[in-house]
Amino acid sequence: MARIPGQQNRTIGTASPNFDTANPAYIRKYLRTYGLTPPRRETYEVQKTRCLQQLALKTTDIDKFLYLSTLRKNNVHLFYRLVTDHLKELTPLIYTPVVGEACQRWSEIYQQPEGMYLSWEDRGNLAAVIANWPQPNVEITCITDGSRILGLGDLGINGMGIPIGKLALYTACAGIRPEATLPLTLDLGTGNKAFREDPLYMGSRHDKISPEEEREFMDELMTALTERWPGIVIQFEDFKNPFPALERYRHTYTCFNDDIQGTGAVILGGVINAVKRSGLPCKDHRAVFLGAGSAGVGVAKQIVQFFMREGMTENEARACFYLVDTKGLVTADRGDKLADHKIYFARTDNNGQQFKTLEEVIEHVHPTMLMGLSTLGGVFTPQILNKMAEWNTHPIIFPLSNPSSKSECDFESAITHTDGRALFASGSPFQPFLFTNSAGETRTYYPGQGNNMYVFPGIGLGTILSKAVEVTDAMIYASGEAVAEALTPEEIELGYLYPDITRIRNVSVVVARKVIRAAQKDKVDRENALSNLDDAALDAWIRARMYDPHAEVRSLEREVGALLSSLGTPSPVNGQSYFEPHSRL
Numbered sequence: 001m002a003r004i005p006g007q008q009n010r011t012i013g014t015a016s017p018n019f020d021t022a023n024p025a026y027i028r029k030y031l032r033t034y035g036l037t038p039p040r041r042e043t044y045e046v047q048k049t050r051c052l053q054q055l056a057l058k059t060t061d062i063d064k065f066l067y068l069s070t071l072r073k074n075n076v077h078l079f080y081r082l083v084t085d086h087l088k089e090l091t092p093l094i095y096t097p098v099v100g101e102a103c104q105r106w107s108e109i110y111q112q113p114e115g116m117y118l119s120w121e122d123r124g125n126l127a128a129v130i131a132n133w134p135q136p137n138v139e140i141t142c143i144t145d146g147s148r149i150l151g152l153g154d155l156g157i158n159g160m161g162i163p164i165g166k167l168a169l170y171t172a173c174a175g176i177r178p179e180a181t182l183p184l185t186l187d188l189g190t191g192n193k194a195f196r197e198d199p200l201y202m203g204s205r206h207d208k209i210s211p212e213e214e215r216e217f218m219d220e221l222m223t224a225l226t227e228r229w230p231g232i233v234i235q236f237e238d239f240k241n242p243f244p245a246l247e248r249y250r251h252t253y254t255c256f257n258d259d260i261q262g263t264g265a266v267i268l269g270g271v272i273n274a275v276k277r278s279g280l281p282c283k284d285h286r287a288v289f290l291g292a293g294s295a296g297v298g299v300a301k302q303i304v305q306f307f308m309r310e311g312m313t314e315n316e317a318r319a320c321f322y323l324v325d326t327k328g329l330v331t332a333d334r335g336d337k338l339a340d341h342k343i344y345f346a347r348t349d350n351n352g353q354q355f356k357t358l359e360e361v362i363e364h365v366h367p368t369m370l371m372g373l374s375t376l377g378g379v380f381t382p383q384i385l386n387k388m389a390e391w392n393t394h395p396i397i398f399p400l401s402n403p404s405s406k407s408e409c410d411f412e413s414a415i416t417h418t419d420g421r422a423l424f425a426s427g428s429p430f431q432p433f434l435f436t437n438s439a440g441e442t443r444t445y446y447p448g449q450g451n452n453m454y455v456f457p458g459i460g461l462g463t464i465l466s467k468a469v470e471v472t473d474a475m476i477y478a479s480g481e482a483v484a485e486a487l488t489p490e491e492i493e494l495g496y497l498y499p500d501i502t503r504i505r506n507v508s509v510v511v512a513r514k515v516i517r518a519a520q521k522d523k524v525d526r527e528n529a530l531s532n533l534d535d536a537a538l539d540a541w542i543r544a545r546m547y548d549p550h551a552e553v554r555s556l557e558r559e560v561g562a563l564l565s566s567l568g569t570p571s572p573v574n575g576q577s578y579f580e581p582h583s584r585l
């Protein structure tokens with residue numbers, strides 16, 4: 001395998017051969033793929049026409065998901081050219097929501113290896129197993145144990161679709177090279193009895209290991225990953241109880257938890273914009289959260305930080321939040337032992353009264369914001385939405401659970417039952433909606449997608465490029481602020497709370513820059529020369545390091561040409577085939 005000097009992470013002739021039919025003959029010969037693909041060198045336009053035709057022939061979402069997975073495996077650069085060009089149409093097929101169905105059916109639809117699986121039975125030997133990963137220069141990994149996949153419960157190793165989907169967005173949205181990403185699924189047993197009894201299930205058939213065993217396994221894993229790739233950024237994803245691992249590793253490894261911190265940041269971004277649009281100062285907001293898990297608590301804590309920056313004390317800010325779980329409003333005197341992560345938000349002003357249902361809580365609070373992180377599809381009923389509209393000029397309604405079937409309400413019902421006044425964002429995508437309000441005004445309403453995909457790619461990129469040794473709270477906060485600031489005047493005019501997804505690569509540059517600046521301030525960065533660049537120069541520096549699938553053939557030509565001339569072989573001219581058909585190369 002040749003490594004191109006001076007090019008971070010570019011490897012030629014990696015374990016996934018580059019079968020791009022856009023490669024000219026001499027590149028194919030260099031890569032030893034000459035003769036393994038049809039002879040004609042194709043333009044992207046021709047490649048795209050074929051792919052979109054084939055995709056259109058697939059009648060189900062899963063068939064489309066599988067088609068795109070195979071394309072990624074066989075022609076990775078074409079896959080990313082297609083995805084970056086058609087983000088709006090293709091993101092839902094390779095990520096949320098379709099990835100949810102793919103995970104539910106992973107063992108049934110499985111076709112090809114695309115990531116690493118590490119089992120509890122491999123403990124003691126994790127470094128040796130990790131050594132099997134064929135790519136030498138991994139910069140980022142996304143790890144799940146499959147124990148809480150979206151709002152779909154414990155899916156065991158079937159959760160692999162999530163790290164693959166998240167890392168595909170790291171590449172498409174933030175330009176991290178595909179071969180620098182490692183999807184990792186931990187096979188630590190599953191509480192999913194149906195899977196354990198399914199002959200097709202491809203993971204271990206025992207129950208989930210204990211928290212103590214999991215800690216032992218994770219300790220070994222973190223060491224093994226950083227020993228092989230010292231600068232690796234580690235993203236934890238969709239663990240049922242992710243708080244202990246985050247606390248244990250966050251100051252020792254370059255890691256973050258996407259569900260607590262990434263979600264906290266992206267919803268912070270949407271809330272900053274929604275609060276502005278609501279016309280109410282922070283101190284007049286009251287937020288009811290249905291769901292007090294990793295995402296609920298992560299988001300609420302991030303908004304507390306925002307309220308404090310707007311001049312409130314921590315106690316005043318915290319008092320604006322009412323968290324609801326399966327037992328009702330989280331209060332200090334509810335009589336059950338609260339999980340550690342809920343204690344911070346436990347109410348003490350309830351005068352001994354307990355509120356069991358969401359309806360009771362909202363009647364008690366008259367909230368200005370309603371956040372759904374509960375995995376309960378449709379639970380924001382028309383009655384609840386009507387109440388929100390009765391109490392607020394612009395109620396903030398964020399049904400954030402995924403996938404679409406778990407969304408606490410859909411966009412149409414949020415608009416219809418608030419007379420078009422809701423400030424809306426959902427975790428899964430919804431279509432724009434044409435609506436006539438009670439004043440007879442007809443217009444198209446645009447939903448926001450409050451999904452952590454707006455921040456994690458930029459957090460990863462900024463952390464990698466600054467060589468940060470830690471992902472600090474300030475870096476996470478900065479990513480959310482960057483999303484809020486990224487709205488254009490046109491997007492504000494149309495009522496958007498989040499930037500249009502088609503601009504996500506530009507948004508990721510801004511997120512990465514702000515993450516780098518925060519890392520510099522916290523003194524956790526190790527790429528110290530970046531401090532000397534002003535913002536425009538830093539943006540240009542970031543862009544220059546982003547993988548661009550459209551430039552791949554050209555840069556491969558340049559690099560192979562340079563390599564050949566350094567070996568004394570004249571470079572091919574204008575992409576013309578230099579070597580004779582049967583040349584040794």
Ligand SMILES: NC(=O)c1ccc[n+]([C@@H]2O[C@H](COP(=O)([O-])OP(=O)(O)OC[C@H]3O[C@@H](n4cnc5c(N)ncnc54)[C@H](O)[C@@H]3O)[C@@H](O)[C@H]2O)c1
Nearest residue numbers: 150151263291292293294295325326374401402427451452
């Ligand atoms: N939009 C995003 O970017 C984003 C990010 C992370 C998570 N999520 C979604 O948020 C949801 C929750 O994720 P999580 O990591 O917090 O999960 P979690 O398991 O940690 O928390 C779920 C919470 O919902 C509560 N809940 C469950 N059933 C309930 C009921 N019947 N009544 C009241 N409360 C109930 C639980 O008590 C728990 O507090 C998932 O659907 C996930 O897909 C969305």
Ligand SMILES: O=C(O)C[C@H](O)C(=O)O
Nearest residue numbers: 096150238259402451452
């Ligand atoms: O995966 C997503 O779409 C967002 C989030 O991380 C989730 O767990 O729902």
Ligand SMILES: [Mg+2]
Nearest residue numbers: 237238258259
């Ligand atoms: Mg997640």
